[in-house]
Amino acid sequence: GLERGNSARKSLDIIINLLEKFGQGGGCAYNDPSCMYHNSFIIADPNEAYVLETADKWWIVEKIKSVRSISNDISIRGKGDIRRKGIIQHAIEKGYCKDDNDFDFAYTFSGSSISIKPSPYSRGGKSTLLLNKNVGNITPQMMMEFLREHQAGICMHGGFESTGSQVSHLRDEENSIHWFTGSTLPCVSIYKPYAFPIDSQKYYTPGPYLAINHDWFWYKHAISKPLGKINQIRNMERAIIDKVNTLISQENEFSKEEFIQKIRILNLKAWNKSNEIIN
Structure with a gap:
């Protein structure tokens, strides 16, 4: 996306298209091919920025309005700002959520429990805390x-x-x-x-x-x-x-x-x- 797109939105669209076409997978560690996970991205240009989070070929997007951090967890709550067509119905059919109102991407697709407020002792929680504390002066x-x-x-x-x-x-x-x-x-x-x-x-x-x-x-x-x-x-x-x-x-x-x-x-x-x- 960064190589082919000349803006945050174009890069976002390229990554989404590649994800839907080819999916994702493979070893994610240099010396441990069994280490596998699905990916999250912060995609930014001087004018706008997005968080893209994925689960297999499914994806959801949040347009960043202030400061934002991602780290080792699914973090987009609710239905996001943009999402793959059919993702809510897919989650219902899989038993991940009950209905449209019950859909919460982080909670629905996470393999572990999701806290309402990230711990300040986690990397994601601490980085978010530092960013929020200094917003406007970073x-x-x-x-x-x-x-x-x-x-x-x-x-x-x-x-x-x-x-x-x-x-x-x-x-x-x-x-x-x-x-x-x-x-x-x-x-x-x-x-x-x-x-x-x-x-x-x-x-x-x-x-x-x-x-x-x-x-x-x-x-x-x-x-x-x-x-x-x-x-x-x-x-x-x-x-x-x-x-x-x-x-x-x-x-x-x-x-x-x-x-x-x-x-x-x-x-x-x-x-x-x-x-x-x-x-």
């Missing part, structure tokens, strides 16, 4: 800190670590800025700024890769786990963020090409700082 830097939260495990450690983290600042008429760690554990990672097209910014071509390359930054960072350098990491990241914010405030002084080139320079600087941390 910045990319604030989102980075949300992703470093440990009480509810948004920043996951141990045997199921966060693979990588991303914060995207979507701007309608201007260049959007996308921040990527390119590494596990956002609490000990530096977010690097990207502006599309990426061109000379640091990236790897799509795989498939059949083996881990020990020279990859992602691998070296995962092995080193620079927990003792958190203050140094934060200071480096703040300096990069400040420079990006200054650049954004001066954006009207540059052409689009000049602005992207300046982001590329900061991107390279962020990667150099990140490599200093683990080498």
Whole structure:
């Protein structure tokens, strides 16, 4: 959907059409093909955003009106804003609900009980709490800190670590800025700024890769786990963020090409700082 659609609504429609045509399935873990689940999506552009949740080829959509989070649970309550034709009748025939008035997507299609209010100690509940507490004042830097939260495990450690983290600042008429760690554990990672097209910014071509390359930054960072350098990491990241914010405030002084080139320079600087941390 993101590859083929040029807006949130078009991407949503593409994913829905593919889901209805081909369904979903297969192993969802890198080294455990038995790990399977059905998927939820937040699909956003600078003007609108949607939550799409699925159960096999069945789907439901909520148009986001304020802030929203999804995490490991079906979360759309009631009948949503858009849904697949026939989904309520399907649920009635399967015995999932009694009638049209009894249909509640999260409750009807969830394999477990649904609480009215998510626990603040769950990842979904905690992220929703943080977003609601700061609605109207959320910045990319604030989102980075949300992703470093440990009480509810948004920043996951141990045997199921966060693979990588991303914060995207979507701007309608201007260049959007996308921040990527390119590494596990956002609490000990530096977010690097990207502006599309990426061109000379640091990236790897799509795989498939059949083996881990020990020279990859992602691998070296995962092995080193620079927990003792958190203050140094934060200071480096703040300096990069400040420079990006200054650049954004001066954006009207540059052409689009000049602005992207300046982001590329900061991107390279962020990667150099990140490599200093683990080498």
